[in-house]
Amino acid sequence: xxxxxxxxxxxxxxxxxxxxxxxxxxxxxxxxxxxxxxxxxxxxxxxxxxxxxxxxxxxxxxxxxxxxxxxxxxxxxxxxxxxxxxxxxxxxxxxxxxxxxxxxxxxxxxxxxxxxxxxxxxxxxxxxxxxxxxxxxxxxxxxxxxxxxxxxxxxxxxxxxxxxxxxxxxxxxxxxxxxxxxxxxxxxxxxxxxxxxxxxxxxxxxxxxxxxxxxxxxxxxxxxxxxxxxxxxxxxxxxxxxxxxxxxxxxxxxxxxxxxxxxxxxxxxxxxxxxxxxxxxxxxxxxxxxxxxxxxxxxxxxxxxxxxxxxxxxxxxxxxxxxxxxxxxxxxxxxx
Amino acid sequence: xxxxxxxxxxxxxxxxxxxxxxxxxxxxxxxxxxxxxxxxxxxxxxxxxxxxxxxxxxxxxxxxxxxxxxxxxxxxxxxxxxxxxxxxxxxxxxxxxxxxxxxxxxxxxxxxxxxxxxxxxxxxxxxxxxxxxxxxxxxxxxxxxxxxxxxxxxxxxxxxxxxxxxxxxxxxxxxxxxxxxxxxxxxxxxxxxxxxxxxxxxxxxxxxxxxxxxxxxxxxxxxxxxxxxxxxxxxxxxxxxxxxxxxxxxxxxxxxxxxxxxxxxxxxxxxxxxxx
Numbered sequence: 331x332x333x334x335x336x337x338x339x340x341x342x343x344x345x346x347x348x349x350x351x352x353x354x355x356x357x358x359x360x361x362x363x364x365x366x367x368x369x370x371x372x373x374x375x376x377x378x379x380x381x382x383x384x385x386x387x388x389x390x391x392x393x394x395x396x397x398x399x400x401x402x403x404x405x406x407x408x409x410x411x412x413x414x415x416x417x418x419x420x421x422x423x424x425x426x427x428x429x430x431x432x433x434x435x436x437x438x439x440x441x442x443x444x445x446x447x448x449x450x451x452x453x454x455x456x457x458x459x460x461x462x463x464x465x466x467x468x469x470x471x472x473x474x475x476x477x478x479x480x481x482x483x484x485x486x487x488x489x490x491x492x493x494x495x496x497x498x499x500x501x502x503x504x505x506x507x508x509x510x511x512x513x514x515x516x517x518x519x520x521x522x523x524x525x526x527x528x529x530x531x532x533x534x535x536x537x538x539x540x541x542x543x544x545x546x547x548x549x550x551x552x553x554x555x556x557x558x559x560x561x562x563x564x565x566x567x568x569x570x571x572x573x574x575x576x577x578x579x580x581x582x583x584x585x586x587x588x589x590x591x592x593x594x595x596x597x598x599x600x601x602x603x604x605x606x607x608x609x610x611x612x613x614x615x616x617x618x619x620x621x622x623x624x625x626x627x628x629x630x631x632x633x634x635x636x637x638x639x640x641x642x643x644x645x646x647x648x649x650x651x652x653x654x655x656x657x658x659x660x661x662x663x664x665x666x
Numbered sequence: 667x668x669x670x671x672x673x674x675x676x677x678x679x680x681x682x683x684x685x686x687x688x689x690x691x692x693x694x695x696x697x698x699x700x701x702x703x704x705x706x707x708x709x710x711x712x713x714x715x716x717x718x719x720x721x722x723x724x725x726x727x728x729x730x731x732x733x734x735x736x737x738x739x740x741x742x743x744x745x746x747x748x749x750x751x752x753x754x755x756x757x758x759x760x761x762x763x764x765x766x767x768x769x770x771x772x773x774x775x776x777x778x779x780x781x782x783x784x785x786x787x788x789x790x791x792x793x794x795x796x797x798x799x800x801x802x803x804x805x806x807x808x809x810x811x812x813x814x815x816x817x818x819x820x821x822x823x824x825x826x827x828x829x830x831x832x833x834x835x836x837x838x839x840x841x842x843x844x845x846x847x848x849x850x851x852x853x854x855x856x857x858x859x860x861x862x863x864x865x866x867x868x869x870x871x872x873x874x875x876x877x878x879x880x881x882x883x884x885x886x887x888x889x890x891x892x893x894x895x896x897x898x899x900x901x902x903x904x905x906x907x908x909x910x911x912x913x914x915x916x917x918x919x920x921x922x923x924x925x926x927x928x929x930x931x932x933x934x935x936x937x938x939x940x941x942x
Contacts, residue, residue, distance in 0.1 A: 409764075
């Protein structure tokens with residue numbers, strides 16, 4: 331998803347807006363010009379490195395926080411097949427977190443430090459995970475809409491200028507596409523099921539539609555564009571399309587799928603515009619997005635408390651593993 | 667009694683006492699019960715393991731515990747389907763998982779208690795996987811061909827579970843003073859429930875004679891020996907604690923199982939007749 335890079339307009343601005351300048355080495359600019367890949371040992375501007383660390387860490391954090399809303403339904407999945415699929419999906423998210431932390435570590439940071447920054451609020455995760463999963467149908471809506479939006483956002487990241495991030499995205503996108511189909515299938519089953527199941531499906535889509543559109547970030551084109559990192563990230567080949575282009579692509583892709591599901595999207599202004607060749611949509615209320623980013627979403631406190639508690643409860647285990655490994659190393663040195 | 671599932675398969679014959687044939691006479695019901703017992707061990711363990719996903723001490727462990735939970739769930743599904751087929755009343759894996767009440771579950775009590783401490787989770791996984799690895803090794807020669815096939819697949823899976831649990835018991839036992847104390851406490855908490863694994867009072871001896879089942883008591887020596895080896899290597903002590911009374915195989919559980927099932931089953935039971 332969650333590979334995006336924006337903050338609330340009145341929140342603290344990350345110090346990365348250095349802009350292209352004299353500190354951009356010629357070798358770096360040459361790789362960008364050729365649409366090549368910057369590798370960890372290549373020369374790169376400090377601002378580029380910092381931007382990537384922040385974006386990849388935020389992406390990784392989103393994957394592990396994203397385990398919670400779906401993990402919430404593992405114990406209650408309504409069939410054993412669905413339970414297995416859900417466990418495997420949440421496991422995939424842990425795996426995505428792992429590749430992404432590894433990609434970030436190639437930039438000279440440490441996973442433990444990044445986790446500390448998540449836990450004390452210095453780094454963020456995707457705002458979408460601050461919404462509660464209230465019914466089983468939310469497992470369908472998250473797969474279909476949230477993972478669907480994530481794919482639209484992440485496919486261009488497979489061509490990101492930073493090699494380790496681009497390569498991690500190739501694998502992540504394959505798995506996300508599988509998740510999206512699973513979500514669609516959950517909703518398809520529900521929308522063709524009993525009246526109560528159908529109502530559950532519609533309710534989930536009603537609740538997740540607008541937050542999914544906000545996942546692409548604030549408007550960054552046209553007169554309403556907010557100041558963000560889009561221009562700089564595009565110049566560096568990290569970002570390939572504007573938030574608005576990606577959002578439009580997602581909407582265009584999703585509307586026919588909603589029709590196939592027999593569900594409606596909660597936007598009365600949603601209609602095909604022949605002239606533009608795109609769907610027009612109603613105004614997105616970004617004040618909600620910014621409130622959630624600032625910590626005032628429905629589940630921010632719960633998500634962080636769950637994460638911090640798991641980390642703290644596991645401290646004795648990690649300490650024991652380190653102590654055990656140190657003893658074994660000592661023994662080997664003694665023998666040698 | 668089992669809750670009948672409206673508009674679907676026939677209600678269970680139920681009640682443990684009614685179901686059991688005369689001991690010594692192998693009946694289809696006893697065969698079903700035996701398979702259900704192994705299925706329920708795996709299902710309840712998978713359900714408990716699922717709790718850990720997003721709560722593990724580190725990300726690698728979230729992945730590993732999810733893997734183990736998925737293996738156990740897969741075993742449960744295969745065994746439940748087999749039990750349903752043996753029963754011959756048209757019940758599938760979900761009918762058996764979601765529409766039986768706690769008195770009709772046949773799992774051992776070892777697996778049903780909450781395991782929200784990592785040391786407890788690893789102590790229990792060590793016990794379960796040691797026992798399952800001996801059990802499935804022997805069941806690969808079962809005269810029930812489906813049971814033999816499930817055992818052959820599961821044997822490979824539980825070998826990994828055993829390896830994983832062993833490594834953690836070693837690290838925690840021989841890690842820090844705190845982890846040593848916590849791991850010992852976890853072993854002390856799990857040990858009273860081991861003896862039930864070897865209890866034969868609810869198994870029809872004819873199933874053993876006919877080569878369908880493995881005599882539970884025959885697993886005691888190898889299981890306890892292997893457990894003792896790991897515990898001592900981890901600088902811990904084999905607990906000397908009295909065994910708790912068995913009963914899970916007869917549907918006499920701890921109070922924890924009912925709550926676990928209430929959570930697991932509620933959505934499915936709220937929508938009788940629905941497919942998911």
